[in-house]
C-alpha cells in the first residue's frame with residue numbers, strides 16, 4: 001500500500017476525491033486535494049460556502065454519511081497510516097485522541113442531557129484508564145486551561161446553562177483533553193459575537209503554542225485567516241485553487257478568486273457606497289463544469305482557454321501554488337481540451 005508521508009508532517013492528504021451519490025451518480029465535492037500539515041502549524045482552509053471545506057475535513061475524520069458518500073480516490077496519511085483504510089472501530093481510537101474536531105455550533109456537538117463533567121469524562125474514560133476521581137480532577141484542570149471561571153461549579157452544569165462562548169471553551173477543553181497532535185476546527189467562531197470570537201481564537205492560539213499541537217482551521221473569514229494562519233489553502237468548488245504562507249497570500253495573491261475575496265473585505269480607509277462582492281455563486285455538485293476552470297464564469301480575468309482547458313495546481317512562485325491559466329505553469333501537460341477523470 002503506498003503510504004507517502006514526509007517524516008516531519010502530522011498529516012498528508014494525497015489526491016483526495018470525495019463524492020456524494022445524487023440520483024445514482026457520484027458527484028465529487030472534493031477533487032484532487034493534496035495538502036500537508038506540519039507539527040505546530042496552523043493551516044487555514046478558506047473559501048465560500050459550498051467549496052468543499054467541511055467535506056474535506058469530515059473525510060479526514062471518516063465522519064461523512066456512509067449511505068450517500070464515498071472517498072473514491074486518494075490517501076489521508078496520519079501517523080504513517082492511511083485513515084481511508086481504517087474501520088469504524090479503528091477510527092474511534094484515532095478520533096478524540098490523536099485528532100480532535102470542534103464544530104461551529106457547540107450546542108449541536110454537546111449533549112444537552114449530560115453535564116459538562118460527564119462529557120469531559122467520557123472522552124477520558126474512552127481512551128485512558130483514569131478513575132472517576134482522576135477524570136474529574138483532569139476535567140477541572142482542563143476547564144481552568146480554557147479560561148472557565150469557577151470550574152468546580154461549571155463541571156456539574158449542563159450546556160444550556162452556559163453562554164455560546166463558554167460552550168465553545170468547553171468543546172475546546174474536550175478536544176484537547178488527550179493532547180491530540182491535530183485539532184480540526186470547522187468554523188469554530190462563526191456562531192459567536194466578535195469579541196467572544198477574538199477571545200476564542202486567542203485561546204486556541206495559546207493552547208496550540210503551549211501543547212505543540214497542529215491546527216487545521218476551516219473558515220470563510222479572511223480576518224480569522226490573517227489572525228491565525230501560518231499556511232493558507234484556498235478552495236473553490238471542491239478544488240484547491242491557491243496555497244501560500246499567510247503573508248504571501250495577502251500581499252501577493254495569485255488566483256483571481258483569492259484576489260476577489262481579499263478585495264471584498266470592507267476597509268475603514270476606503271469610502272464606498274457599495275461593498276465589493278463576487279458576483280454569482282459556487283456551482284452545485286450537479287452543475288459543476290467538467291472542463292475548464294470552475295471559477296471561469298465568475299472570474300474578472302477569464303479568457304477563451306478558461307472554459308476549454310482545465311488548469312492544474314502548479315508552483316507560480318517560491319512556496320506559492322495556484323490553479324489558474326494566467327500562469328503558464330498551470331496549463332496541463334496535454335494542452336488539448338481535457339475531460340476530467342471524475343464525474344464521468
Ligand SMILES: Nc1ncnc2c1ncn2[C@@H]1O[C@H](COP(=O)(O)OP(=O)(O)OP(=O)(O)O)[C@@H](O)[C@H]1O
Pocket residue numbers: 020029047048049050051052053054055056065068220283284285
Ligand atoms: N451530505 C451531503 N449530501 C450531498 N451533498 C452534500 C452533502 N454535504 C455536502 N454536500 C455538498 O458538497 C459541497 C461542499 O459542501 P461543504 O459543506 O464541504 O462546503 P463548505 O465549503 O464547508 O461550506 P460551508 O462553509 O457552508 O460549510 C456542496 O455542494 C454541498 O451541497
